[in-house]
Structures are given as C-alpha cells and as structure tokens.
Amino acid sequence: MRIKKNRQSEINEGDMTPMIDMTFQLIAFFMVLINFSEVEQNQEVNLPSSELAKPPDIPYEEPLTVQMLADGTILFGGDKMDSQGLGSALLREAQIIGAHAEKRLSDVTVVIRADKKAKTGEVQKIIQKCQDAGFETFALRSRQSNISTLTTP
Numbered sequence: 001m002r003i004k005k006n007r008q009s010e011i012n013e014g015d016m017t018p019m020i021d022m023t024f025q026l027i028a029f030f031m032v033l034i035n036f037s038e039v040e041q042n043q044e045v046n047l048p049s050s051e052l053a054k055p056p057d058i059p060y061e062e063p064l065t066v067q068m069l070a071d072g073t074i075l076f077g078g079d080k081m082d083s084q085g086l087g088s089a090l091l092r093e094a095q096i097i098g099a100h101a102e103k104r105l106s107d108v109t110v111v112i113r114a115d116k117k118a119k120t121g122e123v124q125k126i127i128q129k130c131q132d133a134g135f136e137t138f139a140l141r142s143r144q145s146n147i148s149t150l151t152t153p
Helices: 017-033 083-099 120-133
Strands: 062-068 074-076 079-081 108-114 137-140
Touching: 062 083, 062 120, 074 083, 079 083, 083 120, 108 120, 120 137
Parallel strands: 062 108, 108 137
Antiparallel strands: 062 074, 074 079
16 A cells, blocks of 8 residues: 655645634724713813712713813703703703603703813803703712812811
C-alpha cells in the first residue's frame, strides 16, 4: 500500500466578512442602548453646588426635564421659551400623558435644572406652572460638593 503525499497544500482561510458584519451590528446595537440621560442636560446650565446633593437611589420612572439658564431662558423639550411658552408646553405634555391609560401625571417626576445664577423666584414660577398643568412630583438638581455649603447663624 502506497500513501501519496500531496506536495501542494492549500491554505484554507475563513471568510471574515460575516464576523466583521456582526461586530459592526453589535457596535450599532450598543450605541443605541447607551444611557442617554445626559442628553437632557444642557451644558449651558451651571448647577449650584451643595453638600446635601446626592443622586437618586433609583432612576425616575417617568422623568420630565425643565432647565433654566442664568438669563432666565427656559429649555424644555429641546426648545428655548419663556414662562408663558412653558405653561402651554406643559399642558400639552400633560394631555399626552393623560391620553395613555397606563400612565398618570402622579407617576411623572419633573426634574428642574436651574443655573446657579438663576433667580429663585423664577424657579418657583416654573414649579407653579408645573403644578398648574397637574404635575405633583419635583426634583431639583445640583452638583455634589465636599465643601460645606450650609451657613450657620
């Protein structure tokens, strides 16, 4: 019995196209799933610092973000507006939420991000506009600080 040896050995290479395609699909998938919580945060808003500030224990179920710049301009839903425009935008938002049977306005937390130079009275007006639209739960945002921000008399 004679065994023949094949002097020419073929190089078998796998097709890498499906693996590269799957890699790009996974990258696109994870880009979509990235936490976009910072999308609702405008960099023009310079939050005040507080030693009492802490992140929430659990994320809000239905957050609704309202931001105020130092000059009093209000940012809501990607639009710049005044307090009158905010009132009508909040009423529209409340109607949209009310149209869903499984959602209630009491489930929505209004997150207010106001610049540290914004007037406190203007922030209170934002809260009043939200209450007029039917929203009940609020969260004020500030930056965490290790420096004592509490004043003693």
